[in-house]
Amino acid sequence: MEGLVHEIEIRRAKRALSEKKIAHEVLKRIMTAATYAPSCFNNQPWRFVVVDEKSSLEAIHESLAGGNYWVKKAPAVVIVATKPELDARLSDRREYALLGCGLAAENLMLQAFQEGLFAHAIAGFDPLVVKAKLRVPEDYIVITLIALGYPGDESHLSEKHRSLEHSPRERKPESEVISWNAWSFRESE
Numbered sequence: 001m002e003g004l005v006h007e008i009e010i011r012r013a014k015r016a017l018s019e020k021k022i023a024h025e026v027l028k029r030i031m032t033a034a035t036y037a038p039s040c041f042n043n044q045p046w047r048f049v050v051v052d053e054k055s056s057l058e059a060i061h062e063s064l065a066g067g068n069y070w071v072k073k074a075p076a077v078v079i080v081a082t083k084p085e086l087d088a089r090l091s092d093r094r095e096y097a098l099l100g101c102g103l104a105a106e107n108l109m110l111q112a113f114q115e116g117l118f119a120h121a122i123a124g125f126d127p128l129v130v131k132a133k134l135r136v137p138e139d140y141i142v143i144t145l146i147a148l149g150y151p152g153d154e155s156h157l158s159e160k161h162r163s164l165e166h167s168p169r170e171r172k173p174e175s176e177v178i179s180w181n182a183w184s185f186r187e188s189e
């Protein structure tokens with residue numbers, strides 16, 4: 001769509017990652033971009049663990065769900081963790097820690113695309129394995145892992161994933177998720 005921020009337009013959840021190392025300065029810039037996200041009362045509830053060494057990456061690999069085999073090619077993976085106590089907890093179930101992490105994760109991904117990388121958030125991992133192997137305290141929520149890597153070849157991808165690499169962006173009709181001036185969604189949606 002015309003007029004969108006370029007990185008928003010080009011960001012896709014791609015899986016064909018190259019094993020090429022990512023320079024430390026690039027990783028540092030991506031992480032700084034993550035921390036520039038807004039947060040409630042500037043609480044900055046996010047905690048990131050940047051994993052780019054072999055033994056720590058191997059620990060991440062052990063945590064992956066089968067369908068996320070492609071993350072094993074990533075030269076860096078960022079653990080995004082928080083706990084509710086790190087941010088505001090307001091009326092009507094408003095727990096801001098997870099929202100803050102979401103905003104930071106998106107900043108991280110957009111900066112990564114600006115650097116010529118792919119960045120792909122995943123939920124398919126065992127958080128208990130990540131915590132145990134990489135010393136994340138038990139009371140934290142490991143909300144997502146973000147795989148980072150330069151574009152690579154697709155030969156190691158499953159047929160399904162290979163076709164998804166080139167699929168058009170799929171979204172619900174905007175009328176299902178955007179209403180104007182007052183709530184007009186039907187409850188069943």
Ligand SMILES: Cc1cc2nc3c(=O)[nH]c(=O)nc-3n(C[C@H](O)[C@H](O)[C@H](O)COP(=O)(O)O)c2cc1C
Pocket residue numbers: 011012013014067068121122123124125144169170
């Ligand atoms: C929190 C979160 C968890 C996700 N988990 C996975 C995952 O475990 N495996 C995977 O292949 N993709 C995962 N994705 C990618 C989504 O499937 C993808 O973003 C969505 O299909 C929309 O496609 P697009 O990002 O290319 O627009 C995840 C994305 C997010 C934000």
